[in-house]
Amino acid sequence: MNYITDNAPLTDGMHLLVDALKRNGVETIYGVVGIPVTDLARHAQEVGIRYIGFRHEQSAGNAAAVSGYLTQKPGICLTVSAPGFLNGLTALACATQNGFPMIQISGSSDRNIIDLQQGDYEGLDQMNIAKPFAKAAYRINRPEDIAVGVARAIRAAVSGRPGGVYLDITTAMLSTTMDAEAAAASLFTPIDPAPKQYPCSNAVKRALKLLASAKKPLIILGKGAAYAQAENQVRTLVEETGIPFLPMSMAKGLLPDDHPQCAASARSLVLGQGDVVMLIGARLNWLLTHGKGKKWNPAVQFIQLDIEPEEMDSNRPIAAPVVGDIVSSLEVMIAKMDNFNIQCPKEWRDAIDTVKQTNAVKMQAKLTTPTSPMNYFNALKAVSDVMQGYKDIYLVNEGANTLDDTRNVVNMYRPRLRLDTGTWGVMGIGMGYAIGAAVTSGKQVIAIEGDSAFGFSGMEVETICRYHLPVTIVVMNNGGIYRGNDPNLGGGADPSPTSLTPDARYDKMIEAFGGMAYHVTTPDELRTALTDALASRKPSLINCVIDPAVGTESGHIGNLNPKSSLSPTPPKEG
Numbered sequence: 168m169n170y171i172t173d174n175a176p177l178t179d180g181m182h183l184l185v186d187a188l189k190r191n192g193v194e195t196i197y198g199v200v201g202i203p204v205t206d207l208a209r210h211a212q213e214v215g216i217r218y219i220g221f222r223h224e225q226s227a228g229n230a231a232a233v234s235g236y237l238t239q240k241p242g243i244c245l246t247v248s249a250p251g252f253l254n255g256l257t258a259l260a261c262a263t264q265n266g267f268p269m270i271q272i273s274g275s276s277d278r279n280i281i282d283l284q285q286g287d288y289e290g291l292d293q294m295n296i297a298k299p300f301a302k303a304a305y306r307i308n309r310p311e312d313i314a315v316g317v318a319r320a321i322r323a324a325v326s327g328r329p330g331g332v333y334l335d336i337t338t339a340m341l342s343t344t345m346d347a348e349a350a351a352a353s354l355f356t357p358i359d360p361a362p363k364q365y366p367c368s369n370a371v372k373r374a375l376k377l378l379a380s381a382k383k384p385l386i387i388l389g390k391g392a393a394y395a396q397a398e399n400q401v402r403t404l405v406e407e408t409g410i411p412f413l414p415m416s417m418a419k420g421l422l423p424d425d426h427p428q429c430a431a432s433a434r435s436l437v438l439g440q441g442d443v444v445m446l447i448g449a450r451l452n453w454l455l456t457h458g459k460g461k462k463w464n465p466a467v468q469f470i471q472l473d474i475e476p477e478e479m480d481s482n483r484p485i486a487a488p489v490v491g492d493i494v495s496s497l498e499v500m501i502a503k504m505d506n507f508n509i510q511c512p513k514e515w516r517d518a519i520d521t522v523k524q525t526n527a528v529k530m531q532a533k534l535t536t537p538t539s540p541m542n543y544f545n546a547l548k549a550v551s552d553v554m555q556g557y558k559d560i561y562l563v564n565e566g567a568n569t570l571d572d573t574r575n576v577v578n579m580y581r582p583r584l585r586l587d588t589g590t591w592g593v594m595g596i597g598m599g600y601a602i603g604a605a606v607t608s609g610k611q612v613i614a615i616e617g618d619s620a621f622g623f624s625g626m627e628v629e630t631i632c633r634y635h636l637p638v639t640i641v642v643m644n645n646g647g648i649y650r651g652n653d654p655n656l657g658g659g660a661d662p663s664p665t666s667l668t669p670d671a672r673y674d675k676m677i678e679a680f681g682g683m684a685y686h687v688t689t690p691d692e693l694r695t696a697l698t699d700a701l702a703s704r705k706p707s708l709i710n711c712v713i714d715p716a717v718g719t720e721s722g723h724i725g726n727l728n729p730k731s732s733l734s735p736t737p738p739k740e741g
């Protein structure tokens with residue numbers, strides 16, 4: 168809507184910003200409204216941009232981030248000034264760590280009051296605070312800069328290694344008017360915002376030569392390869408060379424987990440013995456113990472495919488760096504592969520298959536051993552059985568043991584369907600990712616949540632119900648962080664630091680907002696409830712009661728958890 172004055176029609180910053188987003192293909196804004204962005208959200212809805220309103224900005228930011236991961240276009244999160252901005256900033260920082268493109272657009276209060284620190288309503292120097300947490304941060308002070316500001320934000324979010332961008336919009340800018348015709352003429356769409364980047368041919372030859380020399384080669388697939396949508400090239404490379412592959416958590420499903428060359432269940436063997444390891448969109452960070460230490464073959468040599476040149480040698484020397492985008496890099500490597508005769512030795516594949524068979528038998532025993540109450544394994548067996556009928560469903564997963572055990576038990580069959588705690592191992596992504604995935608794809612989502620992890624974003628069940636999203640939440644409820652039976656070492660009446668309410672009924676939460684609620688205590692009940700919930704495609708929550716005594720402290724990363732030698736610590740899982 169334009170204002171008509173005596174002379175030329177006018178528009179204002181708020182309208183022009185929405186027009187710029189629409190012009191750049193933005194379909195959805197995730198946010199929480201308030202001063203000064205309420206009308207902006209209304210206007211976005213008015214022009215056909217979907218607005219999804221949350222209960223907390225962190226979840227809105229997580230939804231935007233995951234939508235960026237799934238689409239290669241920046242997800243947009245809208246926040247109010249100061250506290251709303253700060254609440255969203257955690258998600259922006261997390262997106263940057265994960266390499267997911269998103270833009271947090273935040274209203275901010277009057278510059279003149281902030282800059283003199285005179286105490287404005289929700290006054291904060293937001294852009295300077297955002298800088299260290301974002302890939303880039305910009306402020307738009309004048310409507311005539313909106314088109315360029317939005318273009319800069321989009322390019323920064325999606326080019327090179329993607330990340331989170333902060334875009335500060337001042338209250339004054341939002342209401343400043345400008346000539347409507349000039350405003351419309353200023354809008355544009357950036358050409359090729361994430362350009363292809365081919366690696367240099369020497370780097371490709373060096374990498375292929377090293378790969379051809381391997382006796383025990385291994386390919387590690389990371390979420391960068393999933394983000395890059397490189398599944399076809401990855402499949403060609405893997406199947407033509409016969410090299411085993413190990414998917415990182417969110418790369419599960421890039422090739423199916425039941426692919427004969429998947430070495431996920433022989434992880435210790437392949438890391439411990441692999442002599443040439445090719446990293447495709449995976450960093451040698453804490454999740455791979457920095458490529459060093461007792462988990463790794465001490466003589467291992469690395470090939471690394473990554474778009475970020477500074478990633479090379481960040482943790483240990485890389486013998487063959489290949490800098491470029493993954494699809495282009497793999498296309499070039501595949502085209503040149505025939506000159507190098509790369510074939511995985513049969514003895515190595517046989518050794519891996521033997522270990523896989525042994526481990527499959529052990530896992531089967533764990534999954535089928537009945538216990539009362541349930542434990543993670545017999546509960547997850549029921550979940551995984553039902554999910555065989557839903558191979559296209561998104562799986563959101565967070566928690567400690569809930570995360571580790573679900574990753575190991577529930578196979579993925581298609582790319583980018585597994586969404587989890589990611590690079591930071593952060594709790595609280597659950598409902599934001601579930602909503603973002605459901606809204607972006609229109610598909611069903613199952614969120615498998617530890618009871619503690621669920622608590623960080625649990626209020627968003629109201630959002631899920633309000634928008635009628637096909638999200639089913641399974642809360643693995645053992646009544647605590649890690650587990651629910653720790654004592655208070657001081658002997659007092661307060662619960663221990665890791666305890667939550669015993670016998671909590673998380674199912675009642677969704678009931679309050681009209682969703683479908685289930686309370687289950689056996690694998691059979693879980694199987695029935697999940698079958699029913701998924702068939703309904705309705706917002707649903709299953710409170711899945713498991714033994715308070717099961718759960719290993721810090722899950723699989725107990726080694727990162729310092730233990731005091733001065734006071735007794737509660738016993739480990741029995």
Ligand code: ADP
Binds near residue numbers: 328392452478
């Ligand atoms: P994981 O946690 O699955 O191991 P990481 O997030 O550590 O994966 O690593 C992903 C890597 O992928 C990052 O280093 C990032 O720079 C890289 N990356 C992301 N997108 C692309 C792309 N299109 N081409 C090449 N590399 C990419």
Ligand code: MG
Binds near residue numbers: 617644645650
């Ligand atoms: Mg728990």
